[in-house]
Structures are given as structure tokens and as C-alpha cells.
Amino acid sequence: MDNYIEQLRNHNLKATPQRTAIAHSLDNHGHLSVEQLYELLKQSFSTLSLATIYKNINIMTKNSFVSEVKIPEQKSVYELTKAKHSHFVCRNCNEVHDIAFDLDEIIQNASKKTESTIESAHLVFSGVCHQCKS
Amino acid sequence: MDNYIEQLRNHNLKATPQRTAIAHSLDNHGHLSVEQLYELLKQSFSTLSLATIYKNINIMTKNSFVSEVKIPEQKSVYELTKAKHSHFVCRNCNEVHDIAFDLDEIIQNASKKTESTIESAHLVFSGVCHQCKS
DNA sequence: TTAAATGCAAAAAATTTGCAGACGT
């Protein structure tokens, strides 16, 4: 992604320097926790407050500009909202990566097994990443 | 499940009344949050401490007697550890239900798309449950 | 009998809130 200012405005978010920096960091790093975002952005904004990160992550999530990813045994990480996909987390380095995966097919399959109406699915894989194997 | 005392001991956990009650509640209700467990068990143990729930959930999770289930937009719930399965959460009533689903096939499929070694998968469906539709 | 569990209180960690001043539009 690029042009964070326009993207933020499209999501009804004023484009403050802190917010464009959050967007930039998430775009660059892929997935970051609240604490990681804070540590990163403190370098650019010496007076940055943790409360600002929380307030922004909350409103950005509510406005679908970012998405929370809940990982087993770990703190949540956040990413820029993208097309539906799944995640992989390395149990060695804890890095989170995107994995393309057709969730629609899974949803259709699971729908056959329940009386409920399934609308979405969240899938997280765990294992050992390429780098950590070597 | 039944015979919680033996099950607890099999997981290197002393069978205290509080622990058998936790096991019993999880068995009955399926999925409970820390707070829900506390509110439930307080009725049987007037002096029960929240710290006891936390300590027990933590050690029970570490010893694989219970498993944490992370649900999008909600607090974690806990369940007795069972054979691998997936979950469904109703966005109306927030109830969590088990869904049988062959995760191995998904893992094999996803493995083709990554250099990483996938060892496990966590899948959570969201939608509207049977009761809430009517 | 002994190591471990409970309950309480206190501490620590995580998240939210209120408000004055600054800033985006």
C-alpha cells in the first residue's frame, strides 16, 4: 500500500502524523503488537503516548483500516486490512506471516456440518518457519 | 468426560475440590472465560479467589488438561482438551460451539503454499447460530 | 509428613478515560 493519507481518510480517520506512521509501520513490518508499535514509533515521536497507540488501534480496527490477529499463546498483532487470508506463526521466532488460502471453500464445507450460518473463518497455522529450520 | 479426579492426576495435577469443579464446569458448559468460571464457582466456594482460577487455568493449560480458545473480538474461553476440532462463535449470542473438521487436510494443503513446516492449525468460524436465527 | 494449593492482599501489567492544548480539514 502507499498513500496512507488518502487511505486513512477513506476510513473516516484524520490523517495525523502518528496515524500515517502506524500505517507505514504495519505496511512495512506486516504484523505488530501494540507494544511493538509503541517502541517503534517512539523513535520518531519522542513524546508519543501509549494511550495514543491504543486509541488509534481501537478506532482503526473499528473502522476496518486495520485488523486484529489473535495468535495462540501470544499477544494479538495488528495488520493493515487486506483481502481475506490466513496466518502462519513460527513457534521459534514468533514471526507472523500471511498465507494465501481459500477460506470460502472451507466455509462451504463446514456449513454442511452445522445448522448455523457461517459467515467468516479465521485460520492460524503454527509450526517452524523457513529461516528457523536452517 | 467423567472421573475428573483421575483425569487431573493423569495430568500431574492434584485433585482439589476447586479443580474438579473447574473440570466439571468446563465439561458441562463447554467453553467458559476466566470471569465466567469465577462467577460460576463462587456459588459453590464462597471464599473462592479469582487468583485461584488464574493459577489453575494457567497450570491446567500448561499441563494440557485444558486448552485456551482465542475468539475474534472476544475474551478467550477455555475448554477441556479434546481431540482436534474447530470452533464456531455466534456473533449474536457469543456462544462457542465445537465443529468437527478435518484440519489435517487443510494443513497438507497449506503446506504446499509455504516453505515453512506447518504443525498445527486453529480454525474459528463466525456467524449466526441455529437458535439465534429463529 | 511434605510438597503443593488456597485465599487474601498487594503488586504489576494492560487498557481506558478525562481533559487541556494542539492540530487537521
Place this chain on the structure above:
DNA sequence: ACGTCTGCAAATTTTTTGCATTTAA
């Protein structure tokens, strides 16, 4: 100019810890 955002401090919520007493085995 207006409404929103930021940063700070304080408040709240969530989770952990230490310790004296009790309890399971």
C-alpha cells in the same frame, strides 16, 4: 473555526505474585 487528536496523568481492568494457612497424597 470546528471538531477531532494528542499527550499526560489518573483510573480501571486484568493478571500475577508473595505469604500464611490448609490440604491432598
